[in-house]
Amino acid sequence: MPTTMKDIARDLGVSVVTVSKVLRNHRDIGDETRKRVLDRIKELNYTPNLAARGLVTGKTYLVGLVVPDLLHPFFAQIAKSLSGALLKKDYCLTILTSDEDPELEEREINRLLGRGLDALIIASSCTTSALFKRIQKQGPPFVLIDRSFPDLHANFVGVDDEAVGILATEHLIEVGCRRIAHLRGPQTSPGIGRLKGYLNTLAKSKLTPLPGYVSTQRLVDVQSRESGAELMRQMLTLHPRPDGVFCYNDPMAIGAIHTILDAGLRVPEDIAVIGSGNLHYDTELRVPLSSIDQQTELIGERAARLTLSLLESKTRPRNKTFILQPQLVIRASTERRRRMTGAAAKSLTNAK
Amino acid sequence: MPTTMKDIARDLGVSVVTVSKVLRNHRDIGDETRKRVLDRIKELNYTPNLAARGLVTGKTYLVGLVVPDLLHPFFAQIAKSLSGALLKKDYCLTILTSDEDPELEEREINRLLGRGLDALIIASSCTTSALFKRIQKQGPPFVLIDRSFPDLHANFVGVDDEAVGILATEHLIEVGCRRIAHLRGPQTSPGIGRLKGYLNTLAKSKLTPLPGYVSTQRLVDVQSRESGAELMRQMLTLHPRPDGVFCYNDPMAIGAIHTILDAGLRVPEDIAVIGSGNLHYDTELRVPLSSIDQQTELIGERAARLTLSLLESKTRPRNKTFILQPQLVIRASTERRRRMTGAAAKSLTNAK
DNA sequence: TTGAAAGCGTTACCAG
DNA sequence: CTGGTAACGCTTTCAA
Numbered sequence A, B: 001m002p003t004t005m006k007d008i009a010r011d012l013g014v015s016v017v018t019v020s021k022v023l024r025n026h027r028d029i030g031d032e033t034r035k036r037v038l039d040r041i042k043e044l045n046y047t048p049n050l051a052a053r054g055l056v057t058g059k060t061y062l063v064g065l066v067v068p069d070l071l072h073p074f075f076a077q078i079a080k081s082l083s084g085a086l087l088k089k090d091y092c093l094t095i096l097t098s099d100e101d102p103e104l105e106e107r108e109i110n111r112l113l114g115r116g117l118d119a120l121i122i123a124s125s126c127t128t129s130a131l132f133k134r135i136q137k138q139g140p141p142f143v144l145i146d147r148s149f150p151d152l153h154a155n156f157v158g159v160d161d162e163a164v165g166i167l168a169t170e171h172l173i174e175v176g177c178r179r180i181a182h183l184r185g186p187q188t189s190p191g192i193g194r195l196k197g198y199l200n201t202l203a204k205s206k207l208t209p210l211p212g213y214v215s216t217q218r219l220v221d222v223q224s225r226e227s228g229a230e231l232m233r234q235m236l237t238l239h240p241r242p243d244g245v246f247c248y249n250d251p252m253a254i255g256a257i258h259t260i261l262d263a264g265l266r267v268p269e270d271i272a273v274i275g276s277g278n279l280h281y282d283t284e285l286r287v288p289l290s291s292i293d294q295q296t297e298l299i300g301e302r303a304a305r306l307t308l309s310l311l312e313s314k315t316r317p318r319n320k321t322f323i324l325q326p327q328l329v330i331r332a333s334t335e336r337r338r339r340m341t342g343a344a345a346k347s348l349t350n351a352k
Numbered sequence C: 001t002t003g004a005a006a007g008c009g010t011t012a013c014c015a016g
Numbered sequence D: 001c002t003g004g005t006a007a008c009g010c011t012t013t014c015a016a
Helices: A005-012 A016-023 A031-044 A050-057 A073-088 A102-115 A130-137 A161-174 A189-204 A224-236 A250-262 A296-312 A342-349 B005-012 B016-023 B031-044 B050-057 B073-088 B102-115 B130-137 B161-174 B189-204 B224-236 B250-262 B296-312 B342-349
Strands: A062-067 A092-097 A119-122 A142-145 A155-159 A180-183 A244-247 A272-276 A290-293 A321-324 A327-329 B062-067 B092-097 B119-122 B142-145 B155-159 B180-183 B244-247 B272-274 B291-293 B321-324 B327-329
Touching: A005 A016, A005 A031, A016 A031, A050 B050, A062 A073, A062 A102, A062 B092, A073 A092, A073 A296, A073 B092, A092 A102, A092 B062, A092 B073, A102 A119, A102 A130, A119 A296, A130 A142, A142 A296, A155 A161, A155 A189, A155 A296, A161 A180, A161 A189, A161 A244, A161 A272, A161 A290, A161 A327, A180 A189, A180 A224, A180 A250, A224 A244, A224 A250, A244 A250, A250 A272, A296 A321, B005 B016, B005 B031, B016 B031, B062 B073, B062 B102, B073 B092, B073 B296, B092 B102, B102 B119, B102 B130, B119 B296, B130 B142, B142 B296, B155 B161, B155 B189, B155 B296, B161 B180, B161 B189, B161 B244, B161 B272, B161 B291, B161 B327, B180 B189, B180 B224, B180 B250, B224 B244, B224 B250, B244 B250, B250 B272, B296 B321
Parallel strands: A062 A092, A062 A119, A119 A142, A142 A155, A155 A321, A180 A244, A244 A272, A272 A290, B062 B092, B062 B119, B119 B142, B142 B155, B155 B321, B180 B244, B244 B272
Antiparallel strands: A092 B092, A290 A327, B291 B327
16 A cells, blocks of 8 residues: 555644645745655655545646557657656656547547546547537647647647648759649648648649649558558559659658659659658668658647646636748759759640 | 536436446346436436546556657557557556666656556666566556566566577578678667577577677667667778678668668678568668568557456466567568578688 | 645445 | 445645
8 A cells, every 4th residue: 555645644743734735835834844744755755646636636647649640750759759748747648549530539539538638639630620629618728739720729739731832842843843743641731731832832833733643532541651652653654744743741752752663763863752751761761752841859849838838827828829830851852953944844844 | 517426316316326336337236227327327428537436446547658769660559559459448558758768767667656557568678677576566567568587577578589689690691691790789688689599590500700790889779770870880890891780670770771881882792681670661761671570569469468457357467478479571681692602601701 | 834624526335 | 226424545725
């Protein structure tokens, strides 16, 4: 049986309340008494029973994190930062994987809600905000990461996804691509935002994606790499085939490159490829992968800070949004000379 | 305010105890009463307050997992399986990263213990079993994964690490390597076991590692890849230099390959490289990496089953050990013709 | 500055 | 089969 406050109180001839107050740095306790209690706590290696405390205060000291896939380094990194930061303040982080499946995600979140959490952090796979509107009405405070909802005003930390699409597409244009395709992501904000950035950039450059240049797949399977490979296979059947591909994420890009090389084509000479995520192993790939960095570490940190502020504030603070700026990272998969001047390119490819 | 048993009891004109019993499938409850209670529970979407329950039963419905690095796909995969399996039984999994640092690990485990967990799952970075002996004396049941202690009888799920070393080394010999080096891992059981398998296999083939052929680094940094690159740099200064390298894990192997290629040498022609872990992206690397598969999924599953059995059994069951057999996966990094016959090789390299 | 009493939501133990 | 009572370890409130 572990030590309780009662033991300490009895030992020292003070009341349980006194011990409790010392523990929480309540100030109306005599220095003498405080010291004695503190000493005894150290001696017995006492730690308060959080279940009991929670029963009174309504807190569980448990925070939930729901991500589409813990195997993806982006989410693993965020999980790691969050768990470390929260533990310092005595909160435990429980991590669940939704497998990019909105229904599974909702079931898991409901389970967590039933358990009673102090806060929730979610990279949601849902395509609508209904679930989160419900949680806002009756549920713990939460922070969305990576994925947001246009019709939901909520705490959010993520990257500017339209900028991701713009950076990637501008870069492909810059290195001389004119027939630029996009392997798109799911119908969540990053997928939609990156597509938008792609389309807008093309439009600005007076380029038009030919039919079939935007993949029609709606949901990225958990197996992004395979889905990238498969989608690329379809792209290669097009005439003319693309000379540049912007992929929703790095695993898809890796799959795409695999297909391209298998078909006997070269990357980047025949087709340049760029992804997003800037995975730690991008440098070590068959063709080192150009990518858009999403500031993963910063997202983790900010999300942790934001969550802690929700946890510690008595009143529910107003929602905050942090949109980080992505950065272009150039590697071999797009490193090629421009092959034609702007004018030549225009005349060649703009014929719709 | 969430619904409580009291609400249900009042609504139905029964006692709280009755509701409680229905909830836990206690059998001495009339069918009629049971149905009414169940219906009302559904209606109100009632879920029991686990903190309150835990206060009485001593259970927290929380399970802890401590791993060296959540970013490593091996541990991420295990975390994912465990979290899914446990949630089904209403246990939450909280995941902590020790960064391969025994002191940090101990601090984190102590914190978890203070919080009160129902079980603990650990891939420990500790080099001694002291901490776990303490937990066995006064702590929750636990399962060690991936890393065990020779002087500790405990629940364990992992791979046969000596077999890992044997498979890798035998394979290098098989493809014609005669000067085989080893980038060793930390002083934990996998590091020690793989080294042993390596040494024994060499001995059996009457080969001897030349001085410097076993790296002296004691601890693998979290940045395994960089440490592999660095260690390989040192190996390349040796005369004669190795013609085959068995690396403790795949990230180290990736780093090693990086160094070798940078030095203008070829893999596998000049130096064959094999790792361990069989990461999902091994196929997509600059040089697709031969590796020893550690049966990650199976480890996760078994660990989950074992943990659940500890959780559900009233008495503490006796310790169980599951040692899985690793498997050789051959890819380009070791795919070369034998370059000499056994006899020729022997006469050449066995001159100590 | 201290402490007594009440109560948080649940389960264990017995009596009826 | 049902339910009253006590208890789990802690915090809150308020009186001393």
